[in-house]
Amino acid sequence: MTYDTDFDVVVIGGGHAGIEAALASAKLGVKTALITLDKEKVGLMPCNPAIGGIAKGIVVREIDAFGGEMGKAIDTTGLQYKMLNTRKGPAVQSPRAQADKEEYRKYMVNKTQNTENLTVIEGEATNIFLKPYSNEVEGVEIDGNIKIKAKSVVVTTGTFLDGVIHIGDKQFPAGRMDEKPAQKLPDFYKEHGFPLVRFKTGTPARLDKNTINWSILEEALGDEPPPKFSFWTEPVGSYWFKEGQKEQVSCYITYTTEETHKIIRKNLHRTALYGGAITGVGPRYCPSIEDKIVKFENKARHTVWLEPETRDGISIYPNGLSTSLPEEVQWQMYRSIPGLENVVLLKPAYAIEYDVVPPTELYPTLETKKVRGLYH
Template identity: 55%
Template structure:
């Protein structure tokens, strides 16, 4: 019956699909990665960069779990920076400009060289389900492949439609076919399917750009790499450039809004777009008083002349695109290589998912990435590694589930938001979404998550031991700072009496490097990179000790609800709460009392009542009566 049999099948090879397939295969599952075009694995369809505020922390979290994204960008990046360096550690984040062609080539090579992992270039048209469980997939060639678990990471390909002005054609991205049949599978099985919209700017020939009219932006030295396992090295960093739109740009857009597929009479675009990364025409309409908007001109690689004018995404007609580009300083004579376009696609309501990213309607079926209504490579990859781990656990017949809490990772915040609240627009991560963001810093992702990467076999013992050694050294270092006394004559700042180095470091104006110049602290660490990480961690832990303790106390209260598991067979009808609340709980199927408390429509006063009845149910009181 089967043309191939696997433990796990992953549908789609974008950033979510790559992490899901690698995680499942590295955990020992026989895995297949189905792709439409195997030469476009890990394609950067839009912005050629990785990281940013909150997003950069997600990449670090993926790395701490044993994923590939951080190592891939470190090996292929052309510029590295830390954003918000002058602000607090909760909002600092790494960002890298990518060589998009080298990025996808390296990821493809990693996938091809991974044991237990096959690449299959076929379009998945249907998923086989028996008795409410996944059994396999059917491709456009009629081939059938069996699987215990299936992870769908379809990106923008589900009924994808590309739009330029009033011209439209099918496509998952430019020059690639859409996956038009898989949406029907979800609709047949009772999933809510809706439309979202995104887009991308033109690509321009760098030889026709006048960089003298732009502001140069260089990377940091030494380059701040993403992965905890990347060794320090020198690289030639390539600058990015900053310019701005002009009143002429805004005039051109306003005078051509009638030709926009979003604002014109013939509205071809009906899906909801990305609020925090809007098209240029959206910016002009929604912010009419703003005199100019940023345009970041970014190289797409070391061996290409293509540049990406970040901030000029549009679906206006091609002739208008040319006028817009030529109205921007430095781009007056720029030649367009590739046109900008908008794209509409289907997504599946993520409230159909458990926090494991397994669907509630079909056992063994997992969704990850843009199919869940998110936007961004990092958000997709974060979901991908969680789905891949859980699909592997399911395929191996283990009862264990991998769920990250809101207090453990930005990935946990994102998934919790998706499965409990759903999306009305493409979801993007921000630091403001995390209640415990001072605990979820980019520097300590290894402390938070390496234990899981090691547990699931995605990190080696040597890697995990390095993490343990790092944080044991941090503790010892802090204790030494408490013991060291600094006299007023030795202090880097004015003090009236002798104080400990620990007390001095708490001052905002005092840096750890200032103290170490006065009283060097000996640490038995030969690894220079590890030593830098330790020093960074020590400074943050000391300076923000009070805030960190406060957030840890909040987490302890939060965990009380999270630790109350709701039995799978729990009958909400026995609980004296409103009918509407019962309906919501039955539909959403929360795993814990904490998750139930975060559902829209559940009153705070109902949570203590629900807690009492869960405990009664666990004691068997209601079942004995029935």
């Protein structure tokens, strides 16, 4: 086969994992390509624009210890910083930061486009080629015609692999809202005997901050001094910023009501999850609001955190209100919550299903057992 160009390592997907894989490879002096559908959306946070949290914040610091970029990025672009689990011992305490999703994206776009040995290529990975008569990677196809030779391929496609969005009884192909999925790459895995499984996740609606009654809500301040994620940001050698060093933005707290729960129960059969449209399982415990109502039926209310997505924009992320209810029911549900009586939804909430290669198909190195040089 004739190839158009060649790289040592090709990374498919420009989310958190793909960024770190591509940067790590390039820093080792290896000729690396990062393939993404839109090079200006590298590092885009389509769901909760936050870094860290219980257990996850520790992972971010571990990535930083290995020379990764995520900790530095959030230390630079964060809006609010907190240390969680402070009532327990230090082993289970974990930092969390609300990110300015636009500034974070810009940081990662700049980093990936200005790192030696790293080339960002715009396009859809449509196939992976193997060496003749061998189960070893040889290259990648982009957009059905461009062929890149590669010694190793790292696949970090997130929710894009044959992704389908669910909003009530509506379903349509997408990798995330308003973006096409990768529908051709799954054929490679089926052809070579990979047992793909379906995962599902979801995201809440985005709310117009100018339509929220902030005066009746509980303010949630960041910590002072704020916790850091990177050992290498100022002050170097500390995991704490200096007091007052960061200009933090407040989040706010509200709660669901009995009326909220009535609306959800009445329309459970119209959700993708309880209506039977979704068959996938969640990659981790991150329940939708309808799941909480069903599983904790005696709980009178559930906490909702209203978190800004950017420092100067109008979009608010209502953490705790992920749902796949029909859009018209979402408006009723959100408006049944104190402070949100007149809220305007900028984007509807949705659930999304997508293909994954199960971890049982991988070695501890994350190389697949069926194909040498292919990593997930």
